[in-house]
Amino acid sequence: MKRILVFLFVISLGVGASAYAQTVSKDVERLKKDVKDEKVKKQSDLKADVKAKEDKVKTKEKSTKEAIKEDYQKSKAAVKKEEKKVEAKTKAAYNDVKSAVKEDKEAVKKEYQKDKGKVKAKAAELTTTDQLVPNLKGPNGEKVYLGPKGGKYYINKNGNKTYLK
Numbered sequence: 001m002k003r004i005l006v007f008l009f010v011i012s013l014g015v016g017a018s019a020y021a022q023t024v025s026k027d028v029e030r031l032k033k034d035v036k037d038e039k040v041k042k043q044s045d046l047k048a049d050v051k052a053k054e055d056k057v058k059t060k061e062k063s064t065k066e067a068i069k070e071d072y073q074k075s076k077a078a079v080k081k082e083e084k085k086v087e088a089k090t091k092a093a094y095n096d097v098k099s100a101v102k103e104d105k106e107a108v109k110k111e112y113q114k115d116k117g118k119v120k121a122k123a124a125e126l127t128t129t130d131q132l133v134p135n136l137k138g139p140n141g142e143k144v145y146l147g148p149k150g151g152k153y154y155i156n157k158n159g160n161k162t163y164l165k
Contacts, residue, residue, distance in 0.1 A: 133145065
C-alpha cells in the first residue's frame with residue numbers, strides 16, 4: 001500500500017506540476033500577448049506622435065510661408081504707396097519748375113522787348129546826323145529832329161522815325 005500511496009503521490013505531483021506548468025505556460029503566453037499588445041500600442045502612439053509633430057511642422061511651415069508672403073505683399077504695397085508719393089512730389093516739383101521757367105521766360109521776353117526799343121532809339125539817336133529842333137517835343141516828350149529834306153520827326157519807342165505833320 002505504501003507503494004500505491006507513493007505512486008498516487010507521484011502522479012498527483014505530476015498532475016500538479018503539469019497543471020502548474022500549464023498555468024505558467026498560460027501566464028507566459030498572456031505576458032507575451034500583453035507585451036506584444038503594449039509594443040503595438042507604443043508603436044501606434046509613437047506613429048501618432050510623429051504624425052502630429054509632422055502636422056505641426058507643416059502647419060508652422062505653412063504659417064511661416066503665409067507670414068512671409070503677407071509681409072512681402074505689405075512691403076510691396078508700401079513701396080507702391082511710397083512710389084506714388086514720390087511720383088506726385090516729383091510731378092509737383094516739375095510743374096513748379098516749369099511754371100517758374102515759363103514766368104522767367106516771359107519776364108525776360110518783356111525786358112528784352114523794352115530794352116530793344118530803348119537800344120533802337122539810342123542807336124537811331126546816335127546815328128542820326130540830323131539837327132535837333134530845340135523847342136519842339138514829340139507826343140511823349142521825345143526829341144524832335146529836322147530831316148534831310150526839311151521834315152520833322154522823332155524816334156518812337158520801337159526805334160523807328162515817326163514824322164510830324
